[in-house]
Amino acid sequence: MALLEVKNLTVDFHIPEGILRALDGINFTLREGEVLGIVGESGSGKSTTALAIMNLLPTPSGKIKKGEIFFKDEPLLANIDKLRGKEITMVFQNPLNSLNPSLKIGQQLIEVLQEHMGMNEKEALLESIETLKMMGIPAPETMIDRYPFEFSGGMRQRVMIAMAMLCKPQLLIADEPTTALDVTIQAQILRIFKNLRKSTRTSIIFISHDLSVIAQIADRVLIMYAGKILETSEVKNLFKNPLHPYTQGLLKSIPAFSKTEGKKLYSIPGNVPNLLDPPSGCVFHPRCPYIKEICKKAAPPLFKVGNSNVSCWLYKGADEL
Amino acid sequence: MKLLEVRNLKVFFPIKDKLFGKPDKFVKAVNDVSFHVEKGEIFSIVGESGSGKSTIAFTLMGIYRKNNGDIVFNGKKIENIGDFDLLRKRIQIVFQDPDSSLDPRKRVRDIIGEGLKIHKIGTKAEINRKIEDVVEKVGLTQDILKKYPHELSGGQKQRVGIARALILEPELLILDEPTASLDVSIQAQILNLLVELQERLGLTYILITHDLNLVKHISDRIMVMYLGKVMEIGSTAQIMSGPLHPYTKALLASVPVPDPEKRNEDEETLTGEIPSPLNPPEGCPFRPRCKYSMDDCWNELEPIEMKERIVFCHLYKEHENSGGV
Numbered sequence: 001m002a003l004l005e006v007k008n009l010t011v012d013f014h015i016p017e018g019i020l021r022a023l024d025g026i027n028f029t030l031r032e033g034e035v036l037g038i039v040g041e042s043g044s045g046k047s048t049t050a051l052a053i054m055n056l057l058p059t060p061s062g063k064i065k066k067g068e069i070f071f072k073d074e075p076l077l078a079n080i081d082k083l084r085g086k087e088i089t090m091v092f093q094n095p096l097n098s099l100n101p102s103l104k105i106g107q108q109l110i111e112v113l114q115e116h117m118g119m120n121e122k123e124a125l126l127e128s129i130e131t132l133k134m135m136g137i138p139a140p141e142t143m144i145d146r147y148p149f150e151f152s153g154g155m156r157q158r159v160m161i162a163m164a165m166l167c168k169p170q171l172l173i174a175d176e177p178t179t180a181l182d183v184t185i186q187a188q189i190l191r192i193f194k195n196l197r198k199s200t201r202t203s204i205i206f207i208s209h210d211l212s213v214i215a216q217i218a219d220r221v222l223i224m225y226a227g228k229i230l231e232t233s234e235v236k237n238l239f240k241n242p243l244h245p246y247t248q249g250l251l252k253s254i255p256a257f258s259k260t261e262g263k264k265l266y267s268i269p270g271n272v273p274n275l276l277d278p279p280s281g282c283v284f285h286p287r288c289p290y291i292k293e294i295c296k297k298a299a300p301p302l303f304k305v306g307n308s309n310v311s312c313w314l315y316k317g318a319d320e321l
Numbered sequence: 322m323k324l325l326e327v328r329n330l331k332v333f334f335p336i337k338d339k340l341f342g343k344p345d346k347f348v349k350a351v352n353d354v355s356f357h358v359e360k361g362e363i364f365s366i367v368g369e370s371g372s373g374k375s376t377i378a379f380t381l382m383g384i385y386r387k388n389n390g391d392i393v394f395n396g397k398k399i400e401n402i403g404d405f406d407l408l409r410k411r412i413q414i415v416f417q418d419p420d421s422s423l424d425p426r427k428r429v430r431d432i433i434g435e436g437l438k439i440h441k442i443g444t445k446a447e448i449n450r451k452i453e454d455v456v457e458k459v460g461l462t463q464d465i466l467k468k469y470p471h472e473l474s475g476g477q478k479q480r481v482g483i484a485r486a487l488i489l490e491p492e493l494l495i496l497d498e499p500t501a502s503l504d505v506s507i508q509a510q511i512l513n514l515l516v517e518l519q520e521r522l523g524l525t526y527i528l529i530t531h532d533l534n535l536v537k538h539i540s541d542r543i544m545v546m547y548l549g550k551v552m553e554i555g556s557t558a559q560i561m562s563g564p565l566h567p568y569t570k571a572l573l574a575s576v577p578v579p580d581p582e583k584r585n586e587d588e589e590t591l592t593g594e595i596p597s598p599l600n601p602p603e604g605c606p607f608r609p610r611c612k613y614s615m616d617d618c619w620n621e622l623e624p625i626e627m628k629e630r631i632v633f634c635h636l637y638k639e640h641e642n643s644g645g646v
Contacts, residue, residue: 041504041505041506042475042504152594152595154594155594182369182370182531182595183369183531183533183572183575183576184369184571184572184575184590184591185369185594186575186577187574187575187577187590187591188590188591188592190577191590209504209505210505210577211505211579212534212576212577212578212579213577215577215578215579215580215581215584216577216578216581216584218581235581236581236582238581239579239580239581239582249506250505250506251579253505253506253508253509254534254579255512255532255534255535255537255538255539256534256537256538256578256579262516263516263538263539264513264516264517265509265512265513265538266509267506267509267510267512267513268506268509268510269510271474271476271507272474272504272506272507
């Protein structure tokens, strides 16, 4: 069953230079218990997607122009204030910016439970300690009396995940949760997400620019580029049989995957487009090795190839969605 | 041939409790590190934050002062500031974040040409010709010269950073996380440019990074560091396919594999955190997190040399000079 359904979502940012279309009519669903990976470079719209779902787009510049979001078949944005923090929670990239520096860790956790679950202080304290323990924080009974600056980056991120998991949410959105961390700490945090997947029913949207991390954690993957979803696929299928030329290029440019001779890597030519002046037709056509006339003129619809969806004219003739 | 040799390098930063008075604590950012770099090779320094890899780079550039140890470049010992001033023409650096390393008030032409002015090399016409040459070398067009950094994309900024480093025609280029702040599709472009330049100009690189996939692909030899100390030095093949030090093993196991078929659900992740460099563990710095930790590990480490590779670990004591494990 679909837990979250995003339909034709379009988000504009009104900035001094003009109107920037950060999301351009994206569609996807998140199934219950699923880990959905969203991959993209800067400006692809992956964080905007997360913020739109949370209704946390920067005001007044960011606006949902078109489209709908459904959470358990109900319109989400009408109810988001009740759901946010309880049923739908979020973990951000930089844990230091997301914790209140002047409150003890324990106070920040307890507050969540008192606010959303109506617990008294004692219950909330016990529950907080229990959740911190689940995140692998040593001696949580003493750690709750400390301030965020006394925690290392990895520990702070564990606290953030604990805070997001306190109310046992149905949806957790993690926006680049390991990007700011060292590689051995990243492995520890990924381990926590893997355990969450096994031990809870929480569905996770995991946003990352790193395909290696996505390969380790996601069930299904959305590939985003310049505000569009270019490809949706089961994770194994995506790595075995990438359909979109952009996905193929991304995979080929990972050093560990590279099959080129010597030290050179495959690289996608050109730059990420400027969203104030996006390319006509397919957003990827200026960098695409398989460009055809039609790519410059018309944006490709989604084609269904096997279990994957791909937005590319190369697959014209396949079933259109 | 050895282009650079570093022997027993120590760089300590004093921590003062009071405003005046003697410092009573030191952060031992680089603590007794020795290595050498062969001419024409890509030598990688790998480690997590706080390992001291960037401190080594800044010390080689003369930005930080060493407390102890020798730096020998091309057979000549580098001692005082005057030596470093001369050295800076021969060693150049490309920084991690081009946003903060390019002066936002200067045009690209002035950013790239500044090194020549400082070192008083060439007439105005010569400087201009050199700037135009180097811009072409790094794959940019001439119209970029009149732009300001904020008008450039991330990849272009990093190319300007490389051009600025190359214009003095250095022998050794230090690359401090050169692709870390770039988008995935741009990383490969910059990497290829660096490889191409190295081959064409016969450069030597010291590559500082935490990205082990990148290191595996590009470097000839690797030095693994942890908390200011060397853990292991060896060729890329040796380190990647047969790591000896438990830290190297753990580090390699932590790297996410870009293959969903290879999800080791039960792999052992390293427990614990990197200790504070203000108060490092006695003996081997990795001891508190090491699963092979034993009594010997409380003692200071000596390098154990085996066939062109060096490992700092008491586990390998009996293998010393026996020609391998």
